Amino acid sequence: MAVAHRIYAEALLGAAKEAKRVDEVRENFATFAASLEESPELRNLVRNPQIETRAKKEVLEAVLDGADEVFLNFILLTADKNRVGELEEVYEEWERLLAEEEKILAVELTTAVELSDAEAAKIVKQIEESAGRRVEATRSVDPDLIGGLVLQAGSLRLDASVRGRLSELREELLATG
Numbered sequence: 001m002a003v004a005h006r007i008y009a010e011a012l013l014g015a016a017k018e019a020k021r022v023d024e025v026r027e028n029f030a031t032f033a034a035s036l037e038e039s040p041e042l043r044n045l046v047r048n049p050q051i052e053t054r055a056k057k058e059v060l061e062a063v064l065d066g067a068d069e070v071f072l073n074f075i076l077l078t079a080d081k082n083r084v085g086e087l088e089e090v091y092e093e094w095e096r097l098l099a100e101e102e103k104i105l106a107v108e109l110t111t112a113v114e115l116s117d118a119e120a121a122k123i124v125k126q127i128e129e130s131a132g133r134r135v136e137a138t139r140s141v142d143p144d145l146i147g148g149l150v151l152q153a154g155s156l157r158l159d160a161s162v163r164g165r166l167s168e169l170r171e172e173l174l175a176t177g
Contacts, residue, residue, distance in 0.1 A: 005086060009093035012074045013101075019070050026098065028071040032064065033091040047085035056084060105133040108152040112145040112161065127151070 016025040036043050045051060045059055057079045064072050078084040099106055107127060109120065120139055128135045142150075146162035 002086075002089065004083065005089045005093045006097075008074075008078065008083060008086075008090045009097050012070075012090075012094060013097055015070050015074065021068055021070050022098075024068040025071045025074075028064070028067045029091055029094060032067075032071075032075070033088060035063070036088055043088075046079075046087065049082075049085075053079050053082070060084070099136075103133045105131050105135045105153055107135055107137045108140065109137045110140045110142050110145065110150040110152070112141070112143055112147050112149075114141050115139065123149070 012025065012029075013022070016022045036046070042059075042063065046056060057076055060075055060079060061072070064075060067075075075084065075087070078087060078090070083090070098104075105127070107124075109115075109123065115123070120137065124135050124137050127137075144163060146166075148161035148164070150161050150164070151158040
């Protein structure tokens with residue numbers, strides 16, 4: 001993540017806290033980020049350097065009619081600073097900062113077979129107890145794991161799968177041979 005994205009995300013978080021409107025800004029930013037993802041026209045508008053700032057701001061004000069004032073001012077500021085085309089990256093950093101502040105650990109849990117909700121909840125509870133943080137887990141299935149699970153939290157990867165263990169054994173055998 002670029003330093004500028006973090007600076008803008010931190011500035012927005014500070015302004016939202018100061019105005020005591022973090023929840024409103026969070027909701028507005030999530031909706032706007034989803035709009036950027038779903039609308040190629042909107043994404044192209046904000047990312048196109050040939051479109052004048054004034055025109056971008058007019059469209060953004062129309063799109064964000066009724067949005068929280070702190071959020072709207074932030075979006076218009078990014079347009080003035082020619083950073084509005086980077087809002088998707090700023091949003092990712094904003095979400096990371098909020099999770100960090102709320103002591104939420106985002107993890108990706110990959111298993112060989114689909115887990116029941118109870119099984120997944122048990123694993124998440126164990127992670128929470130170990131990490132001392134609230135965990136938000138996304139789940140996926142990869143039959144190639146054969147059995148076990150792979151846990152990814154940021155850059156930390158724990159591979160407790162049968163495939164991972166077989167790879168380790170293969171490497172050990174090749175190293176000794």
